[in-house]
Amino acid sequence: MCKPGAPSGAPGIFAGTRPASPSLTRSGMPDPMERWNDGMTDISAYQGEPEAEFGDYVALLKPRVMSLVVFTALVGLLVAPVPVHPVIAFVSVLFIAVGGGASGALNMWWDADIDAVMKRTARRPIPSGRVRPDEALAVGLALSGFAVVMLGLAGGMLAGALLAFTIFFYAVVYTMWLKRSTPQNIVIGGAAGAFPPMIGWAVATGGISTESVLMFALIFFWTPPHFWALALFMKSDYRDAGVPMLTVTHGRRVTRAHILAYTVLLAPLAIWLGLTQIGGPLYLSVAVVMNLWFLRGAYMIWRREEAAAEADGYAAEKAFFKFSLLYLFLHFGALLGDAALRAAEVI
Amino acid sequence: MAIRAEHEIHTRRFSRNLGLGLVLVAFVGVVFALTVVKVQQLGAVQGFDHVLRPEMIQVESAK
Structure with missing residues (x-):
């Protein structure tokens, strides 16, 4: 645990707990620990790598x-x-x-x-x-x-x-x-x-089965609008790291168009899932409302000019990103709700 | 005399050891519970154990 080059046998963590001045032990012999203290002036003696x-x-x-x-x-x-x-x-x-x-x-x-x-x-x-x-x-x-x-x-x-x-x-x-x-x-x-x-x-x-593939599709097509909205208002980070984010490689206009395109693809798949055996009235009503709202948000992002977005601090993009979290949570929550209703034989 | 120096690094090491210990105990519990459930789901299990059990001999269907 000692830094390479430190004297072996005496972990540095103990060095700082010793008094600074006495150099002799009770028997009058030179304190063998003393030499480890040479040059150490404070108690932050542990020089090893930070441990998790x-x-x-x-x-x-x-x-x-x-x-x-x-x-x-x-x-x-x-x-x-x-x-x-x-x-x-x-x-x-x-x-x-x-x-x-x-x-x-x-x-x-x-x-x-x-x-x-x-x-x-x-x-x-x-x-x-x-x-x-x-x-x-x-x-x-x-x-x-x-x-x-x-x-x-x-x-x-x-x-x-x-x-x-x-x-x-x-x-x-x-x-x-x-x-x-x-x-x-x-x-x-x-x-x-x-x-x-x-x-x-x-x-x-x-x-x-169809149901599980559609659940896959729901998250798959939800991810791009969700993350690209984030990338629109977190622009500098990805650029510094050299990750080819769509905002960096193709510009923000193209990214806005991509958000809309994936949202348009997402909506019918989300509705389709509601028409399978795992869907139900709760899921369908949630899906219709949420997808209309999500499409509206994506359309607004697509229509916005960069100057307008910068002027209001990317308010629409941030709202869309937050809403996307709710979107996914409520879709899966509604699936669970319909399953519970079926189990209780309400539907 | 026992060394009583308690450095922050000891706390961190203790948290690691305790955490790993708890994870291992939990893993034992998970494997045990899973085994019990899986064995119960097999239904009645019996085999030949040095005693002839006529009910286990498959009868050839009459031709």
């Missing part, structure tokens, strides 16, 4: 992203027409979340150089020096293995395989390959975030 505490490893797993993964996976599992034993449901969602977290750790390991540049991410465990990159890699790989094997045992081989593919897709295809090479990176990355409800559905039914 448990919370730093938890931060590696991106807990906020994990909460979205837990929520959508749980909905995918609960709305499926096949009942799942509560213990199996709990263990499955737990390891879907751990798998998602593991891919987050792998992402932080690979992207530590970009994270250090961007204001939003500079305080993450690796760029701030609390966790070493090789530790993050080890945590990511080990937890990926645990999560895939445990999900395979608890929720079936298809669910385990889908989780393995999700981790591979997010860590390798998105993080290592496409994030730094194409401005469509957000679209590709969205696919990784869209898998959890499909995995939850696979735990319950053991298969893939």
Whole structure:
């Protein structure tokens, strides 16, 4: 734990706790510890690398992203027409979340150089020096293995395989390959975030169906408008990091058009999901209202000129971004609500 | 005399050790609970254990 070059045998952390002046021990012999104190004038004697505490490893797993993964996976599992034993449901969602977290750790390991540049991410465990990159890699790989094997045992081989593919897709295809090479990176990355409800559905039914593909599509087409709205008002960060964000490579006019285009594609898919067996009156009414509102927001963003946006501090873009969070939460919440109504035999 | 110096680094190490300990205990609990449920879902299980059990011998359907 001592810095290289420090005398071995006496951890530096103890040096500062000793009194500064006496150099002889009670027996009159020179104090062997004294020489470690040479040159030390204060109590900040610990010179080793900063050590992580448990919370730093938890931060590696991106807990906020994990909460979205837990929520959508749980909905995918609960709305499926096949009942799942509560213990199996709990263990499955737990390891879907751990798998998602593991891919987050792998992402932080690979992207530590970009994270250090961007204001939003500079305080993450690796760029701030609390966790070493090789530790993050080890945590990511080990937890990926645990999560895939445990999900395979608890929720079936298809669910385990889908989780393995999700981790591979997010860590390798998105993080290592496409994030730094194409401005469509957000679209590709969205696919990784869209898998959890499909995995939850696979735990319950053991298969893939129209409903689970539509839940995938809902998150997949929601992601680009959500993140590009963020990119419109967080412009400088991505530029500094050299990540080819659409706002940087093709300009903000094109980004506004893309937000509208993906929102237009999203709306019919969201409605379609309501017409399947997992939809119901609650979901359909939520979907109609939310999509009309979302389309209106995207249309306003598309119509705005950059000068107008800058003048009001990107108010419309920020409102759209906040609304997009509510959009996804209410869609999946309504699916859950309709499932509860069906279980109570109200509908 | 015991060294009593309590440095901030010790707190951090303790938090790591405690956290990992709790995670491992929780993992044991999860695997145990999962095993119980999975075995219960198998239904009645019996095998030959040195005693002939006529009900387990499959009867060939009459031709």
